[in-house]
Amino acid sequence: MLLERAFLDGRPESMRALYDRYAPLVFTIAMRSLASVPDAEDVTQQVFVAAWRGRVGFDPSRAPLQAWLIGITRNAVADAHARRAREGRATDAARTGATDHIEDGSAQVVDQVLVAEAIDELGEPQRAIIRMAFFDELTHVEIADRVGLPLGTVKSHIRRSLGRLRTRLEVADVAS
Structure with missing residues (x-):
């Protein structure tokens, strides 16, 4: 509860504690879904940046901090999959000359x-x-x-x- 209060108050030291406590969980979720260390690291960073910037949207009465971070992680992982799909389509189009039609x-x-x-x-x-x-x-x-x-x-x-x-x-x- 103390960490949540410090986080909501915008105390920078709370971000370090939050990261130390939850980064392994966020990284594990991202790694299991993306199967790529660099992508999982990127998602982990995005999650904590988004959490810090969007901390006013965190309501401890609705969900614990861990659940809120997992929700952000799921969205970031979905965005990473969508980005991969876009890049894959662009690569395939370039490889096959899709504009020829x-x-x-x-x-x-x-x-x-x-x-x-x-x-x-x-x-x-x-x-x-x-x-x-x-x-x-x-x-x-x-x-x-x-x-x-x-x-x-x-x-x-x-x-x-x-x-x-x-x-x-x-x-x-x-x-x-």
Whole structure:
């Protein structure tokens, strides 16, 4: 309880104690899922940076500190898997020359313009969050840190915005 209070009060020495106590657990969870020491180390660092920055979102009455950190770890591991998948798709596309199938570049330009217009129609902070997620390729945790919103709120904004974009683009696709 003393560590939780010091952590919530923003005392830097609490971060050291928090890291010493929970880093092995966070690293083990990340390592079991990612099977890569460098990736697990990166996730561990991301978790504690996110925890420090988002400590105002920690409520000891809802969950113990350990459970809260495990939740952050799960999100960071999921983000790492998503990043790996994106990188794998990009590597596969480069290796196979996936762009060879595009016969008419004008269709791709029209699609890009439609997507840009649909994103511009989103309100703030949804527009900024979608851009950070898909153009800047930031993880949900990184976006939450940047915009100062809870992780769950960022995820909700992304989910709802993608639904709106899908609806808007389906209408545009039917019209053309």
